Amino acid sequence: MKQIGICVLVVGLMACGTPPQESMSAGSAGDLTIVPDVTERLEQFVPTDLTVDVESIGELDRKVLVELLAAAEIMDEIFLVQVSVDNPEMWEALEASTHPLIGPALDYFVVNFGPWDRLAEFEPFVGETPHPEGAGFYPVDLSREEFEQWITDHPADAESFKSLFTVIRRDDGNLVAIPYSQAYQEWLVPAAEKLRAAAALTDNESLKRFLELRADAFTSDDYYESDKAWMDLDSFVEVTIGPYEVYEDALFAYKAAFEAFVTVDIPAESTALSRYKEMLPWLERNLPIPDEHKNFDRGTQSPIRVVDVLFVGGDS
Numbered sequence: 001m002k003q004i005g006i007c008v009l010v011v012g013l014m015a016c017g018t019p020p021q022e023s024m025s026a027g028s029a030g031d032l033t034i035v036p037d038v039t040e041r042l043e044q045f046v047p048t049d050l051t052v053d054v055e056s057i058g059e060l061d062r063k064v065l066v067e068l069l070a071a072a073e074i075m076d077e078i079f080l081v082q083v084s085v086d087n088p089e090m091w092e093a094l095e096a097s098t099h100p101l102i103g104p105a106l107d108y109f110v111v112n113f114g115p116w117d118r119l120a121e122f123e124p125f126v127g128e129t130p131h132p133e134g135a136g137f138y139p140v141d142l143s144r145e146e147f148e149q150w151i152t153d154h155p156a157d158a159e160s161f162k163s164l165f166t167v168i169r170r171d172d173g174n175l176v177a178i179p180y181s182q183a184y185q186e187w188l189v190p191a192a193e194k195l196r197a198a199a200a201l202t203d204n205e206s207l208k209r210f211l212e213l214r215a216d217a218f219t220s221d222d223y224y225e226s227d228k229a230w231m232d233l234d235s236f237v238e239v240t241i242g243p244y245e246v247y248e249d250a251l252f253a254y255k256a257a258f259e260a261f262v263t264v265d266i267p268a269e270s271t272a273l274s275r276y277k278e279m280l281p282w283l284e285r286n287l288p289i290p291d292e293h294k295n296f297d298r299g300t301q302s303p304i305r306v307v308d309v310l311f312v313g314g315d316s
Contacts, residue, residue, distance in 0.1 A: 032097050032105075035125045039104040044119065045111055052308040057264060061237050064202045065262065065310065068239050071194035072260035075241060075314035078187045079258050082248060082315075083114045085136045090115055094126065134251035138168045142175075144251060150175050164256040165221045165243060179221045180243065184258075188218040195241070207235040214242060231303075236265045238307065245315055257315035269306035277304055 035041070057065070080087045094106045105126055112118050115126035122131035132140045138147070147168070151158050160166055160177035167183045169176055181188060192215035199211035210233055213226035223242060230240070243256035284298045 032093065032099050032102075033127055034099055034101045034105045036101070038101050038108055038125055041117060041119070041125065042104045042108045042111070050309055050311075052264060052310055057236075060201065060203065061264070064198045064207075064237055065264075067194045067198035067201065068237070068241075068262050069311050071191045071198070072239070072241060072262050072311050072313045074187050074191040074194075075258045075260040078184050079314035080113055081184075082136045082255075082257050084132065087114050087136075090126070134168075135248045135255075136167070137249050137255040138251060139170050139175075142168065142251075147175075147252070162252075162254050163221075164246070164254065165223070167255070181219050181221045191241075192216075192218040202235075202237070204235040204237070206233050207237060207239075211239075217242065233303070236267075238263050238265065238305070248315060259314035259316040260312065261309065261316060262311040263307035263309050266306045266308055270304070273304050273306055277302060 054062075080091075084090075091106075091109065094102060094109055099105070108117075108125060109115055112125075115124050115129075116122040116131040117125045124130070132138075134140075134142060147161070151161060157175075157177065161168060161175075163177065165180045166177040167180070169178055195211045195215040195218075199208045199215070202208050202211070206229070210226060210229040213229045214223075217223045217226045226242075239260065239262050241260040241262075243258050245259065246253040246256055248257045249255040280302055281296075281298050284294055284296065287294055
């Protein structure tokens with residue numbers, strides 16, 4: 001399986017891990033149209049190493065992190081096909097091409113998770129195919145009108161079609177909703193195995209509970225209990241992993257994209273920041289919104305931590 005380079009957006013700049021250098025075949029995969037300034041576009045991004053004080057990480061936590069990092073890397077592969085179901089085929093074509101700009105084009109493909117430039121309103125930098133509004137979540141030719149008409153004609157499908165955790169496909173002339181656990185089974189099953197392996201290793205009960213519940217969610221599509229368990233996490237090692245943001249779905253913003261953050265706590269900085277938790281009720285009272293939308297019963301227990309980031313993956 002391919003591995004996509006790590007990209008982190010920080011204060012308007014993108015820091016990207018160096019993608020693996022794979023050999024390209026001598027033969028051409030056909031004519032590829034690549035924008036002439038692809039090298040300049042790539043140079044907007046500066047590869048930056050993410051470092052962590054490994055001396056602060058105990059032996060057991062290091063073993064846990066190995067499993068978590070393996071699970072997090074899989075989110076890259078899921079997100080690649082969520083951006084476009086044609087992305088794996090496009091990647092193969094780029095690797096096989098002998099185009100003089102293929103090196104920077106392939107690297108920029110890795111940065112953008114596809115052939116569309118995210119800093120230029122998704123204009124294609126390879127080929128001329130427009131970016132599909134529904135990304136890889138819907139048939140490319142599906143319009144808003146057709147989707148909404150289908151719901152009108154088949155009201156029983158509304159919940160599954162609008163679910164965060166389904167993709168829409170055509171099947172024998174009909175539209176069908178396929179659960180993530182089925183559509184992405186080849187990736188979610190091994191990711192769940194890695195989470196369970198990490199859960200078996202850790203001695204932190206809150207982390208163990210979250211990992212076990214999130215692994216179950218990968219095969220059941222029920223994320224509610226694991227989301228609650230994540231809110232209760234109190235662990236030196238912390239992971240955010242699963243389908244969260246809906247920005248990639250520009251058609252309806254219904255579909256959640258997979259992402260991952262693997263981090264370790266920086267205790268001294270976290271302790272210094274914890275004083276702001278006492279200010280949460282004051283902040284709530286002074287939000288610039290009508291009072292009926294405020295939570296005047298808010299406590300001061302919201303978790304606030306400063307962490308080192310080991311890895312980010314997928315739609316992160």
